[in-house]
Amino acid sequence: MEISVGFDNLKYLEEQTKFILERAKQYGNKLYLEFGGKLMFDMHAARVLPGYDPNVKMKLLQQLKDKLDIIICIHAGDIERRKIRADFGISYDQATLKLIDDLRDWGLEICGVVITRYESHPSVIQFKRVLELNNIPVYVHQTIHGYPTNVDHIVSEEGYGANPFIETNKPIVVVSGPGPGSGKMATCLSQVYHEHKRGIKAGYAKFETFPIWNLPLKHPVNIAYEAATADLGDYNEIDPFHLATHKITAVNYNRDVAAFPVLKKILFKIMGDGNMYQSPTDMGVNRAGFAIVDNIAVQKAAKEEIIRRYFSYHSEYAAGRTPKSTTDRINLIMEEVGVSPTDRVIVQPARKAAEKAKKRGKGHSGIFSGAAILLSDGTIVTGKNSPLMHAPSAVIINAIKIIAKIPKKIYLLSPNIMESIGELKESLGKSANVSLNLEETMIALSISAITNPTAKVALDHLKELKNCEMHLTHIPSFGDEAGLRTLGVRLTSDPVYAGKNLFLF
Structure with missing residues (x-):
């Protein structure tokens, strides 16, 4: 799946450098x-x-x-x-x-x-x-x-x-x-x-x-900023000072607008007439809006980000890290933009993988979870948990097999090795769950690559998972989260725990 480029970095650097230097010159360098x-x-x-x-x-x-x-x-x-x-x-x-x-x-x-x-x-x-x-x-x-x-x-x-x-x-x-x-x-x-x-x-x-001042107030990119700060209660608004002074509509956010009258007084007391700002937008030097080259692409990407934030905040609420007001806020933002959680294309495949695991009865300790990842070519790969592996481990192994064109029937990790690692975990009292999380799976894969040429090929393709979209049907464990952060995937998860344990091993 080809991703449209919506932003020109070279244009941005040229615009931004010039504008900052001009602003410095206005203040005597x-x-x-x-x-x-x-x-x-x-x-x-x-x-x-x-x-x-x-x-x-x-x-x-x-x-x-x-x-x-x-x-x-x-x-x-x-x-x-x-x-x-x-x-x-x-x-x-x-x-x-x-x-x-x-x-x-x-x-x-x-x-x-x-x-x-x-x-x-x-x-x-x-x-x-x-x-x-x-x-x-x-x-x-x-x-x-x-x-x-x-x-x-x-x-x-x-x-x-x-x-x-x-x-x-x-x-x-x-x-x-x-x-x-x-x-x-x-x-x-x-x-x-x-x-x-x-x-x-x-x-x-x-x-x-953000917000980008020269985009419309309700542009998805600016609304995505509201989604990113839903826990802070920030919201965008038209800068009333800029509109009154310059007759130009500009977008700013509530805290900067609310603070501007006091900030202007502080600057005037320090600088006197040397302060030239008549609005919070005047204070800014951001030129990102001038480097957007595909408005449709950035709108689509911003809507995807809003859905990611939806899952993130609901998971944080389930873990007790954010209040209900945050989830209420992100729910309203979702309605405003007109998107739903299942608009994220990998949500349903992940949930179906979990259902498949449940029907086959191949979870671990009665836990059934699924995962799905969207590869750069548009392929959706799924995985489910088992007595040997967590769902994130399974989906990553399945994904790199497809990327590296390794036949599905070929083992990258021997079941005997995984069972041995699981038994070691259990014997050392590290965890009652002997199934391998992603961090452990990646370590095992790197060790296997020393003697297994196929595992080495697969290992070399892990970097191609960076920025791929991924969804889990449960809040990831510490080991899974650490492994996914290392890979650089864009993760969301359903706001539920994989089992009854409160400590996510």
Whole structure:
């Protein structure tokens, strides 16, 4: 199945680079740029804008390398609560360390890390110490009393003035973080305050890919952003300030619109007439909308993403990780766009595979589950659980056999080897479930590849499963989820557990 390309990365890089440089010039070549979203691996953008390079923002920074410094922010509360970045399954503090490593891999160094709304919790102190022991400058910003409404206090020596100033040398300073709520905007404004106190007429701008301001309010790509933030309660709206001032319809989101009057007061108190923004849209520098080359393709992809979010939130609700208000919100979004869960073409095949397992009575401990994956050529492959394998393991093995053109009757893994691994798990007390999860299956396959040439061929084709769509009839176990994340498949699951166990081994 050929996927239509809906986004032109080269055009985007050209537009975006030019626009950021122009904005920096407007502020005398000292611009603090709040970088929203993910610097790397922006998989949401890649899913809703087919053809979008998930690392294109890093390529943008590389193009501007000689003109920019980078500051990373992280909220102390996110460290203490061990907030998780879902796409990697790691905490925000670990995601910050990974981001620093990733930037270095791209030849980009940071000026330092700011721990915002600092509290001296043991985990926060430990994180700070790790950075300092690795010669990374760490700055601490305390909570500012009355933030964000008490403008007179905020823009004073007791407010922003109490924060340490971070020395930067380049005309553009990118301020990023591991996720939303990291304190990026406050850090930017604190720096702008200090710069003006030193006689430098620095400015502030915001880089945020979504919502795309020059697409219609109800465009599926913008609605997909609402779906992605359904747990936060965000929604898009027409920017009333932009419409009133410029007579141009632009899309923004509720928090930016609501915060703009106060933000404008803060900027005016710092910069006086030097602040040129009349709307939250004015603050932005995003040019993604100008790089969309196939509107039909991106609309289709965005609707698919909304369905993925539907399954994701319902599974999180079943696991107790999100409130019912989130599922109510995503249900309304589904109705608004006019899509249903079974519009995802692999949902029904996965459910039929589970039914087939149940009819044949070939599950494990009375558990019957199914999986389906959509290959890049449009082939749908199914798998079901058995006493030897979890359903994800079965469908991945079946899929790579088809991709590698290996006959179905040929074993990639000997049943004797799988039984031996299962017996080892049971004897060590690791799990009562001796059936192999996907992570264990991939390890077994890599070991088999040493002596089995056919297994080696299959192993070499695993990378071709990246970005394939997949559905499970149950919430995946830890081992299955880890294996699927490694493969890079786009997973959804029905919001039910595979059995009665509450711990997903």
